[in-house]
Structures are given as C-alpha cells and as structure tokens.
Amino acid sequence: MSRKSRKVSSESLSVSAAQKAYVRKHLLRTRRIRLYQVIILIGFIAFWEISTHIGIVDSFIFSSPSRVVKTIAKMTVDGQLFYHIGITLLETLISFALVNIVGLFMAIILWWNDSISKVLEPYLIVLNSLPKSALAPVFIVWLGANMKTIIVAAVSVALFGSIITLYSDFKAVEEDKIKLIYTLRGNKKDVLLKVVLPSNIPSMISLMKVNIGLSLVGVIIGEFLAAKAGLGYLIIYGSQVFRLDWVIMSIVILSIIATGLYKILSFFEKRYTK
C-alpha cells in the first residue's frame, strides 16, 4: 500500500483586509484596557492626595502619596529602606528555598514508600489545616525572637500544603507510563527520575508560584511578632508609634516585591512550558 502523502497546504502570506481590521480592533481593545488600568491607579492616588489636602481625611492617620514618596526618598538616602527590604527579601528567599527543597524531599519519600505515606497522612492533614500563626508564639518561646523563628514560621505556613500537593501530583502520574519503564527493565529509581519528576516540572513550578506568596506571608507574620528589622517590623512598629507613612510605604513596597517575585517565576514557567 502506498503511504498517503501528507501535504501541508501552503498558507497564503497576503493578509486580507478583514484580517487587518480584526487585528487593529484587537490592538485597540488591548490599548483601551491598559488605559483604564492606568486611569484607575492615577485616579486613586490623586483622590487620596487631594482629600488629605482639603481635609476630607487626616493625613496623620491616612498618610498621603506625597508623604509616602517623601518617606521613601528620606529612607533611601539614609539607607534604612534597603536594609529593611533586604532583611525581608533574605528571609523570604531562605524560607522559599527550604519549603521547596524539604517539600520535594518529603514528597519523594512519601511516593517511594506507601506505608510511610499511609502512616503520616492524618498528621499531614492536621498540620496543613492548622492556622500556622497560632504556632508563631510557640516558636518565639522555643527559638527566641530572631530570624530563625521568622524563617521557621514562614516555612511552616507553606510546607505541609506543598508536600500534600506534590505527593498527590506524583501519585497522579499515568499508570501506563510507569509500566513502560518496567517493560524497559527499569526500577523504581528510573520511574522517579525518568517519568515522575520530569512529568511534574510544570506542576512544581506552579506550586512554587504559590509558595513564594505564602513564604512572604509567613515572613511578615513572623516579623510582626519577633523582628527587629524588615518590612513587617516597620509596619507593626509604625502603627504603634503612629508613623503611618512607614506603614503605607511598607505595604506599597511589599506589593511590588510580591508582584516581582511572582513575575520572575512566571517567566521561568513560560520558558519551561513554552
């Protein structure tokens, strides 16, 4: 039997007028969306600034965009800002790394040994559903009011969910793909290295996107309770001494950091999944 030829129909390179119109319409729409987004931001900032000036709200309690900018400028000059940002970032990145490494390691152990996973299952569920902020005071007593406590608190926020998610993803690998490795005379290690881990890279990256956010949350909770530096410390201290400029500034910077870290991981995700 002659093999049927698979001809690819050559696509016409000339673009019709209707297509051009469609593309133009799409671009216009995208531009309009962007415009509204900017308008909302500028409008909000302007409204805030103006209302503090004409006395609708008290800038002592609500701060104001100009005061925030001034505070940022002042703290940039004396270097304090970078110090606090640096501390928070460092704690976040250490916690994030620990969550991912320990989480992956634990998930592999649970996947490898069914009995261990069955035995540990109820404990994992309890630890995962427990509000971790309840544990923070305990960590302070055990570990002291220092960076160690903050990192342990942050790790505890993200770790257990991470283990459970990874483990169930590992378990969801197609049964026949595992059989394939065995038909090629592979062993359990080959199943792990050739199928389970590589097939789960996309889910690991999306889990990392969740973990980076949770690590930041954990670090801020920890800093509220046990820090002498960092953005969380700045927020809690600022609110106690009525320096609302510090509080608002820290929140603004936190939202920038959170978005930035998320974007970095999205970039890797896109590169990996193409």
Add this chain to the structure above:
Amino acid sequence: MSELLRIDHISYTYHSLDGETPALMDVSFHVNDGEFLGIVGPSGCGKSTLLSLIAGLLTPSCGSIYINGKDIKSSGKNIGYMLQKDHLLDWRNTLKNVTLGMEIQHKLSDNSYVQINELLNTYGLITFKKSFPSELSGGMRQRAALIRTLLLEPDILLLDEPFSALDYQTRLEVADDIWGIIRKEKKTAILITHDISEAISMSDRVIVLSNRPGTVKQIFDIKLSISDRTPFTARSAPEFREYFNSIWKELNHDEQEK
C-alpha cells in the same frame, strides 16, 4: 523452526479485598523462533495479563514459562514489550525517546548512535530526530515506540493491541509498517488484539482464548495462498474469510455458553 518460548500450564489470579479473580487458567502453548503469533479473545479474558507474565512483570500463580528451555527469570533473554499506546514522553524529543530504554539499561554509548541513526533513517524518522512527540503523526509515534523497543535487541516482541489507539486508516498503514519492520529484523512476536482481521492478517498462527478465566480454546495455522504477503494483501487472500468465520464462530460460541 525451533521452539523459542514455551508457556507451560500457567494460571494467574488477581487478589483484592472483594475476593479473588482468576484471570488465566491452565494456559499452555509455544512460540517458534521467528514466528508471528496472534492471540485473540473477548475483552477481559486476561490477554494483557498473559503478556505481563511473559514479560516478567507478574509472576504466575502456578505453571512456568521457558525460553530456549530455561526458566524465563534465569534465561537472560531480552523481552520487548509494546504497550497499547506509544507512551512517548512529551518532554523528550524523538532521539531522546527512542534511547530511553538504552539509557535505563546503561547500554547507551557513543557507538550506539550509529545504530540508532541507522534505524531512524530506515524507518523515516531521521528528519524528526529533534521533534517532540506532539509534532509527530500517529504512525510516526508508533514507529518511534517500536524503535525504542528494538534498540534493546529483544529476542521476543510482545505487542499489546499496539494499534488500538489509532484511527482505522492509520491503523492499516501502521500495521503494515510495524509488521514489515518486525519481519525485516527477523524478530519473534506475539500480538494481542481483539480485532480478528488484524490477527489473521499479521500472524502465522492465531490462538483463541476463552472468556475469563482465559484458557486456550483453539489454535489456527494461518496459511494464505498469496505471494508477497503483507498484512494488507493478506486481507484479500481467498482463505481470509474462512479463517475469519471460524475464529468468529469460536469466539461467539463462547458467548453463548455464558
């Protein structure tokens, strides 16, 4: 033709908390060197279990399997197994996919690439060496899966409904392809299928299994009076219908007994 594989009174039972399910009962047959053996049977008759037993993925509840007169575990012979789907790994390109087995068995050396390229070239995949599975057609994927198995130099090839996931036209094409490759490489093969025509068109002998628990009901020697036999031309052989009807009757007879 000398005998290569002997299945000697094997039975297999699955155990679960709901009870035990006998899948195979006292199955015996043999396969000659270089033979293409087809096995047909109703769904759930333990066909796949049989292949898993031969491949050594399962151990028979009783009975033994011999290759060249030696027990399968100690024979040191390689058995290639093709699953229902190609199961190429999405994150590996064609070259990386076909070398998966060699990688696992630590057989991959610089010298092996000569042989790999030769096979890829012969079976029309050389230009797709760097392509990922999503870019290959169903037939190409199936050929890549076969090359992956062939590179391990199996003495016996087990085919577990390898075409069932393909549409009908591709299926005829790929069956011709795969059959040609197996004949050319002079491999012994066991094909499992529920498609009677497929079994007759490809095999030298066809074994009919009964309903669960599967036993050998009948063995048909397929002798077709055509020159230049391929699975496709076999379908137009005068004896084809006769074989089809007898096997069909054998299978249906089983249904009525139930």
